[in-house]
Amino acid sequence: MTIVGGARPLRGAPPRQVDPDVRVEVLRGGDATLLRTARALAVLGDAASVELAAGLLEVELDEIHDSVAALADAGLVEQQRFTYPGIAARILRELPVEDYRELRGRAAELLHRTGFPCVTVADQLLAAGDVRGSWASLVLVEAAESALGEDELDRAAQCLELAYRASRRVGERAAIATRLVSVEWRINPSTRTRNFGRLKAALRTGRVPYSELPSTALHMLWHGYALHADHALGRLDRGRDLPHPAGARIDFLCAWLRYTHPAHAERHRRLFAAPDPEYVPSDRNSPYRMAGELLDALTTQHPEAGVAAVAQRILAGNRLTFGTSETLVAAVDGLIHTDRLDTADAWCASLLAEAEARSAPTWQSIFAAARAETLLRKGNLTGAAENAVLALNLIPADNLGVWAGRPIAVLVRALTAQGKHTEAAAQLRRPVPRAMFESRFALTYLSAHGEHCLATGRPEEALRHFRQCGNLMRQWNMDFAWLVPWRNDVAAAHLAAGQQRQAQEFATMHLDAIGGADRHHSGSVSLRLLAATSDPHRRVMLLRRATAIARAGSSDLELATALTDLGRAYRSIGDADKARPLLREATRLAEACGAEQLLRRLRVDRTAPVTDATPRVRLVPNGLDSLSPAERRVAELAAHGKRNREIAAELAITTSTVEQHLTKVYRKLAVARRSELRFVVAAYSEAASRSAG
Structure with a gap:
């Protein structure tokens, strides 16, 4: 066999030091078998061998041996590998596109048949670009899972996209679409991608595999697609009685949705029914099983101390992955709601750093929001605001879905306590999905909105938000002080409106609900409200x-x-x-x-000067006598804590008339608010009693 461009060196002699580009020139115009062998070795890359090259070219082994020996003599290959990577790349660049893809596809099939790892086979399939067959789809899905384990999201997405096109089975394609949406969700959970549209279509036609329904339901609920989520949950309900390896995951999904989307529990009662108390699962140490039991243990006014221990086990024993992100969030929330705030903060900081290192903005946003809530509960307003802003800015606002309620609520409360009312109002103007008000995120959002109204002198508006929050909590059977102490909020609103009797009632109701002031830290707030009255x-x-x-x-x-x-x-x-x-x-x-x-x-x-035990009020001479009988009746009822609507009902007049009378009463008695009116009326009454005595 001759080589163009120079005499063949002796066997065993060291190769001549020739430029790689010059070495490639020896293949042009030479033996066609020699060029085909070089191309086969270039395509096979690190997997190259004489046997595989022969199989790829479908020629006799002896023929390949001779060609490889000739290439080695020319200094192009050494131990069946090209001496310079650039040589292989140049040989492949000169191949026509169709020939290149066809050779890559055949190499993938050959490597798959001979038992090479899926990652090696997937490299060939990706290079081929257009493949067919279920075997190729399965290899690519397996390679994508491997890439995800290494946080190679772009490669995972490429493998899954090619697997979707390679597969001809509708159920398989639906499962791949679910995985693609999960990969996209980690980076940017958008509903405008082709893959999200594929998943919605597969869900509507009932083609999403049963094992993929839990993650599909979570994706739909994140974005507020309640009807699509109900469709997924309905299919889960219909298959619930069948034994399935995803049983622990489905149990966790039910516990998670009872906690985050309680409205759906009412629509799927059989699926969300409490498990048989005599049922003992075999996978008790599964993170899904432990997290589900943790969330179930939270559904009481006073969660047991063991909740924190279970949360620690979940956090210490599981890495942050697509499948465990919700379980880790549940564990962090378990620490927050049992007042292990320092521990929760440390875990949030750790998970936030891990998510950042692994280029997962959505995970970062979730744990930044959890950390913001932790710091807010600790009273660190600056840190809470910073983490809430981080959570809101990591991914586009439209893609935060119903989860936007959590960081917005924290940020509004922090800004309100910092006295930054204009900034807090701007956050409340952010658009939020309507579906958020079917999730627990609505509770903290409504509470924060009410606090802002209260701080800006709008107690009646604050009361509406607090009452709506309380109504939802009772409707969803989530009336727990550790979640939102709405009765304290209502009491504070009544107090700001000068309605002391109602404030006392709601503060006392909260103390009764928690079983005494010492049973929960919110008891301190109740006592402060009672003290004010x-x-x-x-x-x-x-x-x-x-x-x-x-x-x-x-x-x-x-x-x-x-x-x-x-x-x-x-x-x-x-x-x-x-x-x-x-x-x-x-x-x-x-x-x-x-x-x-x-x-x-x-x-x-x-x-302020030190005052005596009784607040001093300036009495206008003949103050009460200057009031008309109607004004005096209104003044006395208002001083006893009656609201304008209640006064109007009792005196059979309109609310507008009550307001007009009160305006005149304030002017004649020289008072500015109801709290002053109460002391003025009491002082006049006391003075009248002394005169009568």
Whole structure:
């Protein structure tokens, strides 16, 4: 066999040092078998061998041996591999496109038949670009799973896309579409992609495999596609009685949806029914099983201490993957709701760093939102706002779906407490999906909206949001203080509106619901609200207890607020010595929290004079006598905590007439608000009693 371009060197002699491009030239115009052998070795790459090259070219082994020997003599190959990678690349570039793809496809089949790893075969299939056959689809799906394990998302997406086109089975294609949506979701969970459209179409036609229905339902619910989610859940319900290896995953899905999308539990009662208490699953240590049991254990007013231990086991024993992301979120929430805030913060920081290192913006957003809520509960307003902004900015706002409610709620509450009301209002103007109000994210969102209204002087509007939150919680059988203490919120709104009796009622209702102030950290808030409606000396007693509960809790902001109220209460009874250190400590904590709203109150307190036990009011001479009989009746009812609608109903007049009477009453008695009116009317009544005596 001759080689163009020079004499053949002796066998065993060292190859001549020739430029790679010059070496390729020796193949042009030479023996066709020699060129075909070079192409076969180039295509096979690291898998190249004489046997495989012969199989690829469908020629005798001896013929390939001679060609390989000739290439080695020319210095092109060594040990059946090209001496320079650039040589193989140049040989393949010179192949016509159709020939190149055909050779790659044949190489893939050959490597698959001879038992090469799926990753090696997938390289050939991807290079071929257009393949057919279920075997190719299965190889590509397996290679995609391997790529996902290495966080090679682009390669995984390429493998799955080619697998989708290679497959001719509708169920297989639907399963691949589900995996493709999962890959896209990790980077950017958009509904505008071709693959999301494929998944919706497969779901409508009933072609999504049963094992893929849980993840499909989660994708649909994320984006608020309630009807599509119901379709997936309906199919799960119909197949629930059949034994299936995904049983633990389906049980977790039911527990997860009871927790995050409770409205769907009512529509699929059989699927979401409680398991038989005598049923003992064989996979008790499955992360799905443990996370499902954790969420079920949360559905009580006082979750057991063991919830935190289970959460720790889940977090310590499972890596962040497509299949475990929801279970890890459930574990973090278990720590948050059992007030293990420092532990929850540490895990959130760890998971957030892992998601960032693995280029997973959606995971980052989820755990940034969880960390924001953790820091908010601790009273770290600055950190909470920063993490909430991070969660909202990592992926396009339209693609956050119903989960947007969580970071928005945290951010609004943090900005409100910081006194940044304009910024908080801007966040509340963000569009959110209607479907969010069928999820638990609506609860914190409504509560945050109400807090903003309350802080900006709109108690009636705040009350509407708080009541809507409470109605949803009761409707969904989720009326738990650890989730949202809505009765305290309603009490605060009534108090701001001057309706002290109603404020007392709701604060007391909250204490009854949690079984006593000491049973939950929100009991401190209830006691503060009750203190605001009590006489000065009882106020001190209630606030001392509220402060003790706050000290035992995890929120520096609540402790600062309780200390502020207690310090003011001591000042009101003339005990400045006790008030001073309390207000100093409250100021230090409020500054650390970044609570500008509270700091404004404290600055006023530092300059305010010490008052005696009874708030002083300026009595206008003949004040009550200057009122008409109708105005006096309205004033007395308002002073006793009656709302405008209640006064109108009792006196058989319109609400507008009540408002007109109150405007005149305020002007004639020189008062500005209902709280002052109560003291003025009481003072006039006391003065009248003394005169009568």
